[in-house]
Amino acid sequence: MRKILVVGAGQAGLQIALGLQSQGYEVTLMSNRTADEVRSGRVMSTQCMFHTALQHERDLQVNFWESQAPKIEGLGVSVAGPTVSDSNEGSRVIDWVGKLDGFAQSVDQRVKMAGWMETFAQRGGQLVIHGAAVSDLDYFSRTYDLVLVSAGKGELVSMFERDAARSPYDTPQRALAVAYVHGMGPRPEHPEFDAVRCNLVPGVGELFVMPTLTTSGRADILFWEGVPGGPLDVFQGVKDPSEHLALTLELLEKFTPWEYARATKVELTDAGGTLSGRYAPTVRKPIGQLPGGGLVLGVADVVVANDPITGQGSNSASKCAASYLDSILSHGDKPFDAEWMQTTFDRYWETAQHVTKWTNAMLSPPPEHVLNLIGAAGQLQPAADRFANGFNDPSDFENFFYEPEKTGAYLAGLTG
Known part of the structure; x- marks a missing residue:
């Protein structure tokens, strides 16, 4: 043995x-x-x-937790427009949900x-x-x-x-801040199935919202990835969980008001439900x-x-x-x-x-052909679905993501 x-x-x-x-x-x-x-x-x-x-x-x-954890059937991408400001008139220039071939889960x-x-x-x-x-x-x-x-x-x-x-x-590319919450409202689009939301705020960072199963049952994760030194990089030294959540929500209201609208009644799942830090990939x-x-x-x-x-x-x-x-x-x-x-x-x-x-x-600002791809996925459901399923099999991105020629040929094939 x-x-x-x-x-x-x-x-x-x-x-x-x-x-x-x-x-x-x-x-x-x-x-x-x-x-x-x-x-x-x-x-x-x-x-x-x-x-x-x-x-x-x-x-x-x-x-062991497959029957209890939310079944995540989609993955949505939103891109914030340049109109996001303190006046809360934040809009999305891109917003779509791709369907996953096999469901995902978070425990x-x-x-x-x-x-x-x-x-x-x-x-x-x-x-x-x-x-x-x-x-x-x-x-x-x-x-x-x-x-x-x-x-x-x-x-x-x-x-x-x-x-x-x-x-x-050789240095961290994002400042990370996580809060596990109860009380998140449903997504206004496709509320009939659970989805992960990826919100991209150009030049600022990203907000991910994902349904999960935690120690106290179903919850949602609010996860900020901030460009170091930018407006999201404000969690260092924040030790108090309630202060961490308040900061998380303040940033939601400012940069992703469409997600903030679902989060007005949230509370932390527990005192251990927050995390922040950074590391170099x-x-x-x-x-x-x-x-x-x-x-x-x-x-x-x-x-x-x-x-x-x-x-x-x-x-x-x-x-x-x-x-x-x-x-x-x-x-x-x-x-x-x-x-x-x-x-x-x-x-x-x-x-x-x-x-x-x-x-x-x-982690880098997206080149033009990638922006075109993400934009096109709003009109072309197969492109949204393929992008979403790349999270399961990232090797597929070689076929349509990195090179402008391959991206162009793929989109032309969908619209031709």
Whole structure:
């Protein structure tokens, strides 16, 4: 029986641990918090998982909240016009909703990670509550066949060298601010189905609104992504949750009044329902070397951390976990050496590279042909639907998004 240590109990670490456990591996999972501490703590993220990522959870039979979480059937895009001003006459120059081929869902990671940790322990897994340092891993690497590092923050990440060729940014490209709320009104357009809303405010940032399942039931996430130094970059140092929400709503009223109209009666889901911060999107080399010479393999956002502007974090973590799990299972009893680690990452990168390319493109002001595409989707439902489904499979953007010629040919094919 092969012994594997997974460090970090997020989407990827838990998914791999549960998957290996179901195949009879001896798995130890290290988490710096207990399930109860996770559940009663602060929100950790925004997350909207699309069909492919959700299917990986179904395949492992750990999709425990599927019947409770809102089924997100659409993805809408609005672009604020230049008339947005203090007088609240904000208008949208673009506004449409694309339909998803398979529904998406968002489950607050406090709910999911706590539940998965308890499941792992109930099924006989060894759950160690301990914040791991490099020195700990140095010791453990001698007693395990493989050590996977899926803790995306802190000291452990520094073991993985930044891949400069794949990381165009060295500073954060957005200031992030999240609030989980109850009491959001329905969307005036297509209220009959749930959709994620992506509101683009040129030169200022983006507002995402997504239905979710949290510790207290159905809720919505209000998520601002502000250009650093701009009018949305005002959450640093705001510690009080109610002040955070008031600021969130003030910005909604000013920059996205059509969303503010739905949000006049909202309240925070709980005292832990806010989050703010920023980080530089970074791709890292996948193999970390310990002081004693042992090797560890980085997982998910330890090695590929994208800005959340394209909503890919949890999706990428799920896809990385599924890919790594397959690579481990198909390797049999051969050693998990550096060559295997690199090959395993390279296989995941075939998927992840499309996410990184698309996300980095969305962080820049859109070129004219992309504006034309987003505008045309308002009149051409197939274009809206295809753009929405790109969130599930970002590799499709290669076919119609990046190059003006391909975009033009695609739109001409729809209108011809």
